[in-house]
Amino acid sequence: MADRAAFAVLVLNQISKAGLERLPAERYAIGKDIAQPDAILVRSADMHAMEIPASVQAIARAGAGTNNIPVRALDARGVPVFNAPGGNANAVKELVLAGMLMAARNLGAAQRFVAAIDAKQAGLDRLIEEGKKPFAGFELCSRTLGVIGLGKVGCLVADAAIKLGMQVLGFDPEITVDAAWSLPSQVQRAASVEDVLRNAQLVTLHVPLLAATRHLVKAQNLRLMRPDSVLLNFSREGVVDDAAVVAALDAGQLGSYVCDFPNAAILGHPRVIALPHLGASTREAEDNCARMVADQLRDFLEHGNIRNAVNFPEVSMARGSNWRVAIANANVPNMLGQISTAMAEGGLNIHNMVNKSRGDMAYTLVDVDSAVDASVLERIRAIEGVLAVRYLPLT
Numbered sequence: 483m484a485d486r487a488a489f490a491v492l493v494l495n496q497i498s499k500a501g502l503e504r505l506p507a508e509r510y511a512i513g514k515d516i517a518q519p520d521a522i523l524v525r526s527a528d529m530h531a532m533e534i535p536a537s538v539q540a541i542a543r544a545g546a547g548t549n550n551i552p553v554r555a556l557d558a559r560g561v562p563v564f565n566a567p568g569g570n571a572n573a574v575k576e577l578v579l580a581g582m583l584m585a586a587r588n589l590g591a592a593q594r595f596v597a598a599i600d601a602k603q604a605g606l607d608r609l610i611e612e613g614k615k616p617f618a619g620f621e622l623c624s625r626t627l628g629v630i631g632l633g634k635v636g637c638l639v640a641d642a643a644i645k646l647g648m649q650v651l652g653f654d655p656e657i658t659v660d661a662a663w664s665l666p667s668q669v670q671r672a673a674s675v676e677d678v679l680r681n682a683q684l685v686t687l688h689v690p691l692l693a694a695t696r697h698l699v700k701a702q703n704l705r706l707m708r709p710d711s712v713l714l715n716f717s718r719e720g721v722v723d724d725a726a727v728v729a730a731l732d733a734g735q736l737g738s739y740v741c742d743f744p745n746a747a748i749l750g751h752p753r754v755i756a757l758p759h760l761g762a763s764t765r766e767a768e769d770n771c772a773r774m775v776a777d778q779l780r781d782f783l784e785h786g787n788i789r790n791a792v793n794f795p796e797v798s799m800a801r802g803s804n805w806r807v808a809i810a811n812a813n814v815p816n817m818l819g820q821i822s823t824a825m826a827e828g829g830l831n832i833h834n835m836v837n838k839s840r841g842d843m844a845y846t847l848v849d850v851d852s853a854v855d856a857s858v859l860e861r862i863r864a865i866e867g868v869l870a871v872r873y874l875p876l877t
């Protein structure tokens with residue numbers, strides 16, 4: 483910690499002021515050059531090659547995707563990775579709608595045609611009327627949209643498409659109960675990615691980039707798509723095999739590709755509409771995400787509570803005393819027994835306690851009736867399977 487009275491937060495990307503303001507200056511030092519931060523605030527900066535200082539107790543991603551963060555390595559250190567589920571979903575939904583309209587109505591090419599016209603040219607009106615012919619498109623109403631991934635973004639896109647008069651075919655093998663409740667009843671359930679690609683004229687992807695979703699759309703299943711169909715990727719580069727997409731466009735197996743992740747494979751292709759990762763770039767989304775993660779981070783740093791961490795269970799407990807210990811540990815037998823023994827032998831009376839697990843990770847908050855000696859904390863740290871121990875007395 484830079485200052486014993488403050489938490490130090492290293493910021494790796496531009497984070498909205500609306501969020502930073504939630505971390506009061508008298509308690510939080512926030513900056514781009516902090517050597518020993520307690521926490522890191524990040525958007526899309528790639529942290530995989532970064533040496534994350536041992537002082538770091540939490541990472542907060544002001545957005546949805548956490549594939550830029552080495553989450554598994556942080557698990558081993560007992561460090562939670564927070565994100566902002568749904569904080570930017572509306573922004574992405576609106577850009578997907580724009581992407582569908584750009585593809586359906588050839589808006590990019592039409593706009594480029596108009597922009598290239600010399601305003602001083604004679605016969606301007608005729609030139610424009612004659613020139614519009616190649617840009618005639620199709621309407622979205624009554625077309626079938628396939629939505630792959632029905633989480634925060636996918637559900638909003640499905641709902642908006644239904645309101646535009648589209649048919650919607652959805653696929654998500656791990657849809658949550660909340661997401662299923664939020665979906666309009668008109669959304670039809672697809673059996674597989676292939677089912678969606680075969681039966682939809684427009685297909686939009688809203689899955690995280692994971693080992694299981696890398697190249698979810700590839701040469702083998704692109705062949706199933708209709709020749710005039712539109713593929714939209716606002717998920718992540720890597721979810722689609724871009725080289726296979728270019729081959730499918732060139733072979734007439736796909737109509738157009740709308741993508742938020744330009745790269746050398748797709749740049750310059752006449753039927754690719756590429757945007758510079760703009761999905762979450764609205765004032766509203768940036769404010770929402772920054773506020774969400776700042777609040778979650780503060781609650782964790784000051785009270786040990788965990789909301790919206792991708793690698794920890796949800797754990798929250800009202801303060802029952804002035805002295806709290808927060809422990810991240812492997813989810814194996816007899817951890818609680820060993821922790822409470824260490825506390826009892828250190829003369830501590832447990833006032834209140836909560837313990838939850840998620841996969842291999844378990845997390846415990848213990849409020850005790852008196853101050854905790856450093857030797858007790860050291861004893862807990864020495865228990866095999868304990869990953870991180872934090873002492874959080876109320877000041």
Ligand SMILES: NC(=O)c1ccc[n+]([C@@H]2O[C@H](COP(=O)([O-])OP(=O)(O)OC[C@H]3O[C@@H](n4cnc5c(N)ncnc54)[C@H](O)[C@@H]3O)[C@@H](O)[C@H]2O)c1
Nearest residue numbers: 546547631632633634635654656688689690716717761762
């Ligand atoms: N372009 C942008 O700026 C932008 C903005 C926000 C999110 N994203 C990307 O979109 C992703 C989704 O965002 P979200 O907020 O909806 O996340 P989310 O976690 O709410 O939803 C993701 C959904 O994908 C589903 N899923 C996982 N594997 C799947 C598979 N193989 N097939 C079908 N469904 C699968 C999950 O069950 C979940 O319901 C993020 O992980 C991020 O990579 C991009």
Ligand SMILES: O=C(O)[C@H](O)COP(=O)(O)O
Nearest residue numbers: 525526544545546547762
């Ligand atoms: O996963 C996300 O939330 C988006 O890709 C947004 O990324 P950004 O915060 O860098 O705009």
